[in-house]
Amino acid sequence: MKKTKVSVSEVATGSLTNRRSFLKISGLTLxxxxxxxxxxxxxxxxxxxxxxxxxxxxxxGVFDLGGGDAGILTYAYALEQLEADFYTRVxxxxxxxxxxxxxxxxxxxxxxxxxxxHREFFKVALTGALAGTTGTVLPDLExxxxxxxxxxxxxxxxxxxxxxxxxxxxYNGAGRYITTPDYLVIAGKIVSVEARHAAxxxxxxxxxxxxxxxxxxxxxxxxxxxxxxxQIIPVVASLDFIQTAFTAQYLx
Amino acid sequence: xxxxxxxxSFTNEGMLKSLSDKTSRRDSFSQFGKIGAGAALxxxxxxxxxxxxxxxAQTATAATATSALQLALTLEYLEDEFYQMGLDAxxxxxxxxxxxxxxxSQHEAAHVAFLSQALGADAPAKPTFDFTMxxxxxxxxxxxxxxxVAQAFEDTGVRAYKGQAGNLMSxxxxxxAALQIHSVEARHASxxxxxRGNKGWIxxxxxxxxxxxxQPVYDGEQNTTQGGANITTLSATNGPAxxxxxxxxxxxxxxxxxxxxxxASLFIVS
Numbered sequence: 001m002k003k004t005k006v007s008v009s010e011v012a013t014g015s016l017t018n019r020r021s022f023l024k025i026s027g028l029t030l031x032x033x034x035x036x037x038x039x040x041x042x043x044x045x046x047x048x049x050x051x052x053x054x055x056x057x058x059x060x061g062v063f064d065l066g067g068g069d070a071g072i073l074t075y076a077y078a079l080e081q082l083e084a085d086f087y088t089r090v091x092x093x094x095x096x097x098x099x100x101x102x103x104x105x106x107x108x109x110x111x112x113x114x115x116x117x118h119r120e121f122f123k124v125a126l127t128g129a130l131a132g133t134t135g136t137v138l139p140d141l142e143x144x145x146x147x148x149x150x151x152x153x154x155x156x157x158x159x160x161x162x163x164x165x166x167x168x169x170x171y172n173g174a175g176r177y178i179t180t181p182d183y184l185v186i187a188g189k190i191v192s193v194e195a196r197h198a199a200x201x202x203x204x205x206x207x208x209x210x211x212x213x214x215x216x217x218x219x220x221x222x223x224x225x226x227x228x229x230x231q232i233i234p235v236v237a238s239l240d241f242i243q244t245a246f247t248a249q250y251l252x
Numbered sequence: 253x254x255x256x257x258x259x260x261s262f263t264n265e266g267m268l269k270s271l272s273d274k275t276s277r278r279d280s281f282s283q284f285g286k287i288g289a290g291a292a293l294x295x296x297x298x299x300x301x302x303x304x305x306x307x308x309a310q311t312a313t314a315a316t317a318t319s320a321l322q323l324a325l326t327l328e329y330l331e332d333e334f335y336q337m338g339l340d341a342x343x344x345x346x347x348x349x350x351x352x353x354x355x356x357s358q359h360e361a362a363h364v365a366f367l368s369q370a371l372g373a374d375a376p377a378k379p380t381f382d383f384t385m386x387x388x389x390x391x392x393x394x395x396x397x398x399x400x401v402a403q404a405f406e407d408t409g410v411r412a413y414k415g416q417a418g419n420l421m422s423x424x425x426x427x428x429a430a431l432q433i434h435s436v437e438a439r440h441a442s443x444x445x446x447x448r449g450n451k452g453w454i455x456x457x458x459x460x461x462x463x464x465x466x467q468p469v470y471d472g473e474q475n476t477t478q479g480g481a482n483i484t485t486l487s488a489t490n491g492p493a494x495x496x497x498x499x500x501x502x503x504x505x506x507x508x509x510x511x512x513x514x515x516a517s518l519f520i521v522s
Binding site for chain 1 (some may be wrong): 262263284290329346351354355356358359360361362363365366407410413414418421424425427428429431432435436437438439440441442443446451453478479481483486487488491492494495497498501502503504505506508
């Protein structure tokens with residue numbers, strides 16, 4: 001686990017009030033201190049601490065995504081932060097114009113737009129929904145891409161593919177844990193865009209093939225992948241892009 | 253089945269308006285002309301689509317997990333048959349595109365099998381389809397028409413599944429499966445759109461060089477209010493400025509069950 005580089009205050013006590021928030025999360029309370037931290041890759045007891053009443057926030061110096069709807073949305077926010085940051089670096093690279101052809105630049109520029117919209121949406125939505133609490137909104141994560149060569153077309157596209165496919169699997173696997181219908185709709189509105197992204201990136205990598213919806217992601221029933229947070233987070237962590245430690249002990 | 257209720261349900265103003273919209277609006281498919289309101293009345297009764305049980309025909313549009321899957325299966329029947337017929341049409345699909353269409357077709361067939369099994373005795377029968385809309389479309393003799401209809405189907409499927417997710421919350425396994433199908437349809441949509449020279453995502457309510465009768469597939473996609481927030485007020489922090497196109501593209505929109513049925517009914521004769 002990386003050291004926390006972001007300074008956040010410990011979760012204080014408090015409760016939610018229903019202010020003018022875009023989305024409302026009610027009925028949640030903060031737990032006390034002394035919570036066990038699950039390791040990033042510790043799957044053994046993943047799921048045993050699932051607790052939908054846990055708000056996101058720092059526990060023992062590390063930000064936990066929280067449980068319940070707030071946890072799922074925060075989890076989505078974290079993934080969107082990663083994607084947005086990645087595509088920002090892609091389009092900002094001074095070799096963007098020479099590494100990619102016109103079609104690829106248009107696709108990547110659009111993916112940048114969409115992921116930034118997703119990220120900023122979740123930031124506003126969570127800030128509103130968690131109004132009245134302190135330290136519950138996931139801070140800006142830090143990212144680093146050691147060794148990733150931004151002017152290597154194959155590497156950038158392969159990374160984009162991994163992120164998009166992971167995003168699809170993450171949203172598909174998280175849907176069943178959302179209890180508020182409006183949030184499920186929002187997740188639905190986003191996941192199909194991620195899937196459109198995935199197909200486009202895959203077709204750029206291997207044009208003329210069935211990879212856009214390849215047999216590596218779509219099974220014999222015609223179903224895309226769906227993975228729980230406890231399955232997705234270790235995969236994302238292994239990319240080593242996210243430098244800020246966080247836990248997700250209350251998510252399935 | 254109540255004929256009066258059927259007629260009432262299919263002659264809502266929105267649908268008539270969309271059907272009669274002039275196709276001259278940036279529409280290169282001039283051969284489509286106007287699809288008259290008469291076509292709507294030939295559509296299948298709601299009762300047939302949602303249940304084989306006559307007693308529930310009157311409540312066919314009630315939202316349940318079963319009705320959600322019945323709608324899904326109906327759309328999958330439609331897509332499955334459409335692609336099968338396309339692949340069977342000699343000389344229609346260029347060899348360079350066979351791989352794409354075959355993969356999509358394979359998935360739609362798999363979706364039919366999966367949903368049929370999930371529904372068991374509640375599975376509706378496959379409707380009788382007419383993908384030419386009474387001869388108005390050269391769907392299986394003109395590849396550009398075939399692809400345009402394919403795009404409409406895929407974009408409709410994405411929106412329709414999304415609209416039904418809420419009805420499946422009572423069953424986590426079925427909800428997850430629906431989401432897993434939904435994202436595959438989105439992959440399809442992206443690919444078909446890009447084959448047609450469009451972006452893989454939908455900009456505003458413009459389907460992208462689509463015939464006028466498909467506008468209901470895209471109405472609403474221009475929405476920029478998400479979760480009560482006007483997302484056009486959002487801004488980028490360290491990169492190129494966000495655009496309105498980006499705002500509309502970054503979220504897909506739902507179609508209600510009724511809206512999805514209305515679109516599908518254009519191609520259902522019984």
